[in-house]
Amino acid sequence: MGLTDSPAKVLERFQGILNTSLGGQVDRERIIQFVNTSFTHPGTEFDDWYPPDWHESPQFLSHITDKQLRSWASDLHDLWKSLGRKISQNVKDQPDRHSQIYVPNPVIVPGGRFIEFYYWDSYWVINGLLLSEMYDTARGMIENFLYMVDNYGFIPNGGRVYYLNRSQPPFLTLMMESYMARHSNMTFLRENINLLKKEYDFWMTKRNISVEQNGRSYTLNRYNVLAGGPRPESYSKDYEMALKLAEDAKPSFYAELKSAAESGWDFSSRWFYGSTNSLLDTQTRSVIPVDLNAILCRVERMLAKFYTDLGMPAEASKFTTALNQRIEAVQAVLWEESLGTWLDYNIKETRKNRNFYPTNLTPLWASCYTDSAVVDKAVSYLESSGALSYKNGLPTSLKDTGEQWDFPNAWPPLQHMVIEGLEKTESKKAKDAAFLLAQKWVRANYEAYKKYKAMFEKYDVQGDGKPGGGGEYEVQLGFGWTNGVILQLLDLYRSRITSSAISISFSGILFTLPCLIITFWL
Structure with missing residues (x-):
């Protein structure tokens, strides 16, 4: 939102509203009118x-x-x-x-x-x-x-x-x-x-x-x-x-x-x-x-x-x-x-x-x-x-505090x-873990996209195709x-990642994802 006039004049108008208010109570309609006349709509810049x-x-x-x-x-x-x-x-x-x-x-x-x-x-x-x-x-x-x-x-x-x-x-x-x-x-x-x-x-x-x-x-x-x-x-x-x-x-x-x-x-x-x-x-x-x-x-x-x-x-x-x-x-x-x-x-x-x-x-x-x-x-x-x-990627932490950079969000x-x-790295174990995480993340994003026809700023590591939440505002x-x-x-992973059914075993843990069939044994 930009100003429709110079900052000095906008402040002068606002001060005028305060000076004429009764008992320190400012009329809501006057404030709405002030905002509408003093500021442009969001995005006009x-x-x-x-x-x-x-x-x-x-x-x-x-x-x-x-x-x-x-x-x-x-x-x-x-x-x-x-x-x-x-x-x-x-x-x-x-x-x-x-x-x-x-x-x-x-x-x-x-x-x-x-x-x-x-x-x-x-x-x-x-x-x-x-x-x-x-x-x-x-x-x-x-x-x-x-x-x-x-x-x-x-x-x-x-x-x-x-x-x-x-x-x-x-x-x-x-x-x-x-x-x-x-x-x-x-x-x-x-x-x-x-x-x-x-x-x-x-x-x-x-x-x-x-x-x-x-x-x-x-x-x-x-x-x-x-x-x-x-x-x-x-x-x-x-x-x-x-x-x-x-x-x-x-x-x-x-x-x-x-x-x-x-x-x-x-x-x-x-x-x-x-x-x-x-x-x-x-x-x-x-x-x-x-x-x-x-x-x-x-x-x-x-x-x-x-x-x-x-x-x-x-x-x-x-x-x-x-x-x-x-x-x-x-x-x-x-x-x-x-x-x-x-x-x-x-x-x-x-x-x-x-x-x-x-x-x-x-x-x-x-x-x-x-x-x-x-x-x-x-x-x-x-x-x-x-x-x-977690099947939808790495959680940002394992502590559920209600803050957006904590569990269950993944960014x-x-x-x-x-x-x-x-x-x-040169480690096969590390590379296998990388692909496991990549497949999980792609799957989570793809499932959400099919469901909502949208991409989100963050996702929930629990559930299928679920955007994240918490913090100070709604997920964007x-x-x-x-x-x-x-x-x-x-x-x-252009030739490896797929959208079909998937079962991945990593270090003895079996992950079943609706997205690929491949097995890692470490």
Whole structure:
């Protein structure tokens, strides 16, 4: 919603209503009239846009053996057209009248209530666009993020000015990795390598922390938003929750909520440390997250490669050193030998979070380890956790708190990171687990699509074709990263995944899914 007049005049009109109200009671009809005359309708900051590089038959579709899944993939490819947005010239010309952040190129948005672009969602969207051979759209989105780094020094959570005090998981360099792998353009890389480094520097100066372990100091990263006050996009909910706290505790509480939003996991038991097991016990800023450090591990590896490719060995060497230091730090601080996995570490509590989260396995995805023995240990951990027993994918946790980043919800990016991490190893056991999870996830999404003719942002690991729930809003349709993940899995397992009946045995556990007949014996 944009303003129909200057901010000063809109505030003047609103103040006039307050000044003429009787006994502090504002008439509802006057407020409705004020909103209708002072604000434009939602979505008017966008112009209609049809992606000009969309075409009907990208090559990857022909590689999918199963006809039903190929038809479904074609439907998902079609959805890019409905999720395209172009920010209007009015936003650029009159930025003070809009909450939308102007960027120069059109975008693909998540869908549903999310009509603006979001940072980490866009990584899986861009990967899907590249499979759809929409190289110009993908590059344009990357250019938008580079534009924001150039202007703000970092990438905000999403495309609204009220997100300018926080970021989201740092995937920009990995977006460039995906783009270069499919459409190599050394000129584009050379022109923007300094902006990739600039974003990395933000995380290493604004979100870094030293951790003491066994007499040594290690540098790792955390989510750490310092701004107090309720989140503007959820102001009343945050304000009402904070009423339960003492006044001097409120600024810290608000900062913890914003830090959880920066993580992308808003909200989850992952951040709860305390007696209420609720948002009031959120300690995001005290947590050294496995996934954030795995992401930065992969970023450091890619920056070292990019600088090498550009003929800049001195810069490449700096990032190789940073990579090796992080691998050592992740092993020393986050690895838990007794469980055979990595765990978040809470610096305030000086202990690891021993609960299951898919992110515990993200160092496999980032290749953030040196000892290959950790791979089979991590797969054994995945088995023993019980998380593999659900037929619709990996649950986000095994704790049912009512928060959306907990049981029974399963989220596309987490499925993809775990599957890709297992698949890229040299372990047959890990690769078999990857395919089992991929088949489960594709089946769950396909069943829901047949039932609802829609894709959802998250799914329930229980039941057939059931969208997820919980959290602060209803489950959303669309959905950008869901589509991108499915397209990637259908491409990765193009000749193996099928839509017919399936029975899979993995390590002696029999999984029966209405989607494939194949058996794994380990």
